[in-house]
Amino acid sequence: MSTPAVEVSDLVKSYGPTTAVAGVGFRLDRGAVLALLGPNGAGKTTTVEVCEGFRRPDSGRVQVLGLDPVTEGAALRPRIGVMPQGGGAYPGVRAAEMLRLVAACAANPLDPAWLIDVLGLAGCARTPYKRLSGGQQQRLSLACALIGRPELVFLDEPTAGMDPQARRLVWELVGALRADGVAVLLTTHLMEEAEALADHVVIVDGGRVVAEGTPAELTAEGPDEQRLRFRAKSGLDTALLVAALPEGCRVTEPTAGEYLVTGVVDPQVVSTVTAWCAQQGVLAEELRVGRRSLEDVFLELTGRELRS
Amino acid sequence: MSGRFAPGTFAPAPGAGRPVRMLLAHARTEASLTLRNGEQVLLTLLIPLALLFGLTLVHVIELPEPRVAAAAPRVFALAVMSTAFTGQAIALGFDRRYGVLKRLAATALPRWLLVAGRVLGCLAVVALQLVVLAAAAALLGWSPSAAGLLWTVVLVVLGTLTFGALGVLLGGALKAEVVLALANVVWLVLLFAGGIVLTTDALPAGMAEVVRLLPSAALTEGLTAVLADGTAPPASTVVTLLVWGAGAGLLATRTTKLV
Ligand SMILES: Nc1ncnc2c1ncn2[C@@H]1O[C@H](COP(=O)(O)OP(=O)(O)O)[C@@H](O)[C@H]1O
Ligand SMILES: [Mg+2]
Numbered sequence: 341m342s343t344p345a346v347e348v349s350d351l352v353k354s355y356g357p358t359t360a361v362a363g364v365g366f367r368l369d370r371g372a373v374l375a376l377l378g379p380n381g382a383g384k385t386t387t388v389e390v391c392e393g394f395r396r397p398d399s400g401r402v403q404v405l406g407l408d409p410v411t412e413g414a415a416l417r418p419r420i421g422v423m424p425q426g427g428g429a430y431p432g433v434r435a436a437e438m439l440r441l442v443a444a445c446a447a448n449p450l451d452p453a454w455l456i457d458v459l460g461l462a463g464c465a466r467t468p469y470k471r472l473s474g475g476q477q478q479r480l481s482l483a484c485a486l487i488g489r490p491e492l493v494f495l496d497e498p499t500a501g502m503d504p505q506a507r508r509l510v511w512e513l514v515g516a517l518r519a520d521g522v523a524v525l526l527t528t529h530l531m532e533e534a535e536a537l538a539d540h541v542v543i544v545d546g547g548r549v550v551a552e553g554t555p556a557e558l559t560a561e562g563p564d565e566q567r568l569r570f571r572a573k574s575g576l577d578t579a580l581l582v583a584a585l586p587e588g589c590r591v592t593e594p595t596a597g598e599y600l601v602t603g604v605v606d607p608q609v610v611s612t613v614t615a616w617c618a619q620q621g622v623l624a625e626e627l628r629v630g631r632r633s634l635e636d637v638f639l640e641l642t643g644r645e646l647r648s
Numbered sequence: 649m650s651g652r653f654a655p656g657t658f659a660p661a662p663g664a665g666r667p668v669r670m671l672l673a674h675a676r677t678e679a680s681l682t683l684r685n686g687e688q689v690l691l692t693l694l695i696p697l698a699l700l701f702g703l704t705l706v707h708v709i710e711l712p713e714p715r716v717a718a719a720a721p722r723v724f725a726l727a728v729m730s731t732a733f734t735g736q737a738i739a740l741g742f743d744r745r746y747g748v749l750k751r752l753a754a755t756a757l758p759r760w761l762l763v764a765g766r767v768l769g770c771l772a773v774v775a776l777q778l779v780v781l782a783a784a785a786a787l788l789g790w791s792p793s794a795a796g797l798l799w800t801v802v803l804v805v806l807g808t809l810t811f812g813a814l815g816v817l818l819g820g821a822l823k824a825e826v827v828l829a830l831a832n833v834v835w836l837v838l839l840f841a842g843g844i845v846l847t848t849d850a851l852p853a854g855m856a857e858v859v860r861l862l863p864s865a866a867l868t869e870g871l872t873a874v875l876a877d878g879t880a881p882p883a884s885t886v887v888t889l890l891v892w893g894a895g896a897g898l899l900a901t902r903t904t905k906l907v
Contacts, residue, residue: 392754394906418664418756427747432681444673445755447663458652469746484751489661516653522660 343406345370345492345523346391351400353386360386362547363400368540370491371521373514375528375538377634379644383547384527385425388496391525392422405492418446421490425497425527428481429469435480436465439487446488455483460506474501482510486517493517495526499533511536531634535559543638550641559632566605567636568613570627571597576620584616585609594639605629664756671761671768674752678769681739683776688735691835692777696727697784699845704788709845716788720781721871722844727777728804729844729864732770732811733818734835740766740819741827749906767812774808793878800874803881803889807867810893814863817896820904838864847872860884863892 346368353361361383368374376384389395390402393409393416402409407416429438436456443449456465459479464472472480478501485493495514499507514537517524528534534541535555542552551558574596581591581601589603601613610629617624639645664670682688703709703719711718743749752762782790792800818834819827839845843865848856859865870885 394750394753414758417754419662420754422751422754424747424750424754427745428751429746430677430681430748431742431746432685433677437677441673441677442751442755445665445670445752445757447665447756448661449665450657481751486658488663488756489658491660491662512652517658520656520658520660522658 347403366542372539373524374540375534377534378544382544421485421493423485423495431470442484492523568601570624674765675768679772716790720785725868728807732808733815734831736815737819737831741824745824796874810889813896817900
């Protein structure tokens with residue numbers, strides 16, 4: 341168990357003139373969950389497909405379960421589970437039939453009927469793949485990734501196109517995998533997903549790692565620092581608000597009409613902000629107090645919203 | 649934390665399935681998908697059946713008597729071409745579009761099995777087609793020479809592999825819609841101008857020379873020799889099929905893409 345599940349360093353991969361991945365590196369330990377978090381086009385899928393052995397890196401080192409995914413793919417594939425981003429079944433195949441086929445490729449598969457049931461696919465087990473909804477197709481794809489009892493699973497945007505209920509199920513599944521010692525590498529552009537699931541988050545943008553760490557490390561700031569956010573009409577004179585607040589509080593307007601107060605946010609600060617807004621004759625909407633989120637981290641690092 | 653899943657449910661126990669089991673599971677899926685697909689059944693069964701009855705009962709094309717003995721080998725050749733070439737190319741084109749090859753390539757299924765499963769599935773469908781077509785021909789009074797049976801099996805397997813390789817070459821390289829169009833056009837051209845409906849001996853000399861080099865003509869000629877004349881197939885027909893199959897197969901290993 342000493343070799344990590346995945347170890348990537350200085351990975352570079354281009355498609356013609358497009359550099360999709362420009363020097364990504366990270367490490368996923370056995371039994372841990374790592375999230376590659378980034379906006380569309382960040383290079384997440386490319387990175388994952390290199391790890392799965394589907395793409396040959398231009399340069400860099402990639403070891404998966406101690407193996408080279410390109411040259412030792414035949415030895416690696418029986419040990420991993422793969423959920424690609426979209427697709428992955430014959431257009432006319434019935435959901436259960438597809439899962440049974442993938443199960444037949446494994447030495448000790450889970451019971452396909454049980455997995456179909458757990459994933460809420462029992463009602464469409466005999467439906468041809470092309471007539472399944474996007475969320476059902478995603479769940480079948482997830483089942484195919486798990487059926488062979490792998491040591492390591494790759495989940496590329498596992499909850500894309502799923503309703504909140506199915507998304508919670510997937511989160512629960514990832515938790516169960518982790519508890520049973522399965523390593524999980526997932527990609528997502530949802531910060532709450534990365535925050536909820538991952539031991540280690542790697543934020544990628546434009547093919548590079550812009551930050552990494554545990555969710556707690558990434559969102560950490562000064563000891564008692566907190567944030568108060570509210571929405572109001574844009575262009576308020578924030579200097580006036582700073583003057584009204586206790587020493588050490590800062591006020592910014594990161595995007596028009598969005599205000600952010602950082603510092604030691606105690607009940608007094610909240611009441612001062614609302615009183616000040618009342619004095620200005622504006623309504624403070626969506627007022628909330630909380631810690632820095634991964635979304636804030638992303639915004640601060642790249643100057644852009646994660647969700648476009 | 650996870651109420652729905654008892655601890656240890658997903659405890660890793662990885663490993664590849666037994667090769668025979670993987671091969672049979674893959675081949676069975678391929679074959680049943682073909683037989684369940686209405687367009688494929690039209691292509692592989694209904695059109696050959698219609699042609700068998702048409703050639704035998706309608707005196708449009710000049711055929712030696714008994715007409716059914718001349719029609720059967722042509723229809724068998726067509727059935728092989730329809731399944732192994734057109735059907736396989738179209739299925740592969742759309743399977744790639746749907747990410748099936750990538751899905752299966754990500755399992756423990758070795759690469760050779762990925763091909764072998766499709767080939768075996770295809771052979772199963774061809775066998776079924778020929779049984780149905782032979783039964784229909786028998787109804788029309790066909791009585792083949794038993795001596796030719798072994799050669800028939802050899803030619804049918806060889807023809808399936810050759811047309812299958814051509815089908816993979818086409819279906820593995822281009823966009824699904826382009827594959828669909830091309831596979832149907834090639835099928836139609838080979839049917840009427842490739843030595844199947846009109847065998848090479850009915851064609852003008854200059855054209856016959858060229859058409860004889862096509863796998864469709866070779867398979868039809870070979871099957872006619874074996875079934876109607878009860879002789880071994882001319883060596884040229886076997887060589888022609890082998891050359892097309894090997895060439896297409898080699899080329900396909902370089903051009904076939906997973907998606
Ligand atoms: N097959 C491909 N051919 C050309 N460019 C590609 C291909 N796949 C991805 N790209 C480009 O590479 C970049 C990274 O894509 P991808 O790895 O899919 O990112 P993500 O999964 O984070 O959305 C994007 O600019 C994308 O347009
Ligand atoms: Mg992606």
